[in-house]
Amino acid sequence: MMSSVLICATEINNTLPDSSYLKEIMMDFVPPWVLTMGYIPWIWAVFGSLLVGLSGVLPLIVIPIDESDDLIKGASANTLKTLLSFAVGGILGDVFLHSLPEIFANEANHKNGGHHAISSSGILILVGLIAFVSIEKLFSVIEQFGKNSENDDNTSENNNTKGIAEKPVKKHITGYLNLASNTIDNFTHGLSLGGAFLVSLRLGLFTTFAILVHEIPHEVGDFAILLKSGFSRWHAALFQILTAGGGLIGALFAILFSGVSDSMEARTSWILPFTAGTFLHIALVTVLPDLLKEEDPKESLKQIIALICGIVIMAAVSSLE
Numbered sequence: 001m002m003s004s005v006l007i008c009a010t011e012i013n014n015t016l017p018d019s020s021y022l023k024e025i026m027m028d029f030v031p032p033w034v035l036t037m038g039y040i041p042w043i044w045a046v047f048g049s050l051l052v053g054l055s056g057v058l059p060l061i062v063i064p065i066d067e068s069d070d071l072i073k074g075a076s077a078n079t080l081k082t083l084l085s086f087a088v089g090g091i092l093g094d095v096f097l098h099s100l101p102e103i104f105a106n107e108a109n110h111k112n113g114g115h116h117a118i119s120s121s122g123i124l125i126l127v128g129l130i131a132f133v134s135i136e137k138l139f140s141v142i143e144q145f146g147k148n149s150e151n152d153d154n155t156s157e158n159n160n161t162k163g164i165a166e167k168p169v170k171k172h173i174t175g176y177l178n179l180a181s182n183t184i185d186n187f188t189h190g191l192s193l194g195g196a197f198l199v200s201l202r203l204g205l206f207t208t209f210a211i212l213v214h215e216i217p218h219e220v221g222d223f224a225i226l227l228k229s230g231f232s233r234w235h236a237a238l239f240q241i242l243t244a245g246g247g248l249i250g251a252l253f254a255i256l257f258s259g260v261s262d263s264m265e266a267r268t269s270w271i272l273p274f275t276a277g278t279f280l281h282i283a284l285v286t287v288l289p290d291l292l293k294e295e296d297p298k299e300s301l302k303q304i305i306a307l308i309c310g311i312v313i314m315a316a317v318s319s320l321e
Helices: 003-014 021-029 034-039 041-062 077-110 116-153 156-199 201-228 233-242 243-255 259-266 273-289 297-320
Strands: none
Touching: 003 116, 021 201, 041 156, 041 201, 041 233, 041 243, 077 116, 077 201, 077 297, 116 156, 116 273, 156 201, 156 233, 156 243, 201 259, 201 273, 201 297, 233 243
């Protein structure tokens, strides 16, 4: 993680001279008081992390879903399914076109021969996926145990009511798993921002901008997943903001351990492949099966187009990084 930031810093310093027009544009966003008080990396790292975290509120404004609608069979159900298809495409595009290439490129630079490093990353990806599968299975067992206990004390009518009431609870598990993945993902973004602002203000601003461009389509998909899981629009936005805490911790972690970058990189190298595995679970195990139940050919076509659009957008963003 830190080595990729340093490589990026070298490229930017080589391609953006002090007199470049792009640098002048970026420096226009720097308040004058910064020049008088001096450059303090940790303040800017926290600012960048907060800015990225607040992007989670954007879907609250742009997603055209009425909170009063039934998101399962109501008027907004098809809109939500289209957004979920976009989310699946965005997640798959992010994992296969951004995260995995970065994981294996970093390992190719550090391995001393053989394929041990690459194999370990594959294992970590599977660990992330299986960990979330296990968590979901655990919740299912707990819910089934509770349901069986209720069957001993309640009438069949109460049991039916209980079964209906349990559905939103079960769906909330998906939302919480997605929030956990996003918190870990934001931690890695915070590491990048902290390392970038340690190198220079210019690199930090560019990194913040790049992460924002990368995250906005991601946030729209995450918001749709939370709505599907039973969260209200405002609660979904609130929890999206709370996941920004992972970014703050990552940024401060990078600042505090800036003198031991090699050690920090070794200790955090497992995070990216583990997160990739959790995102694969969210996309392929949790969300996609529900989309495959669609029987309307027109809606199915819309969902496929939305999925492809998600992949294309993430591919375009990855090509710009």
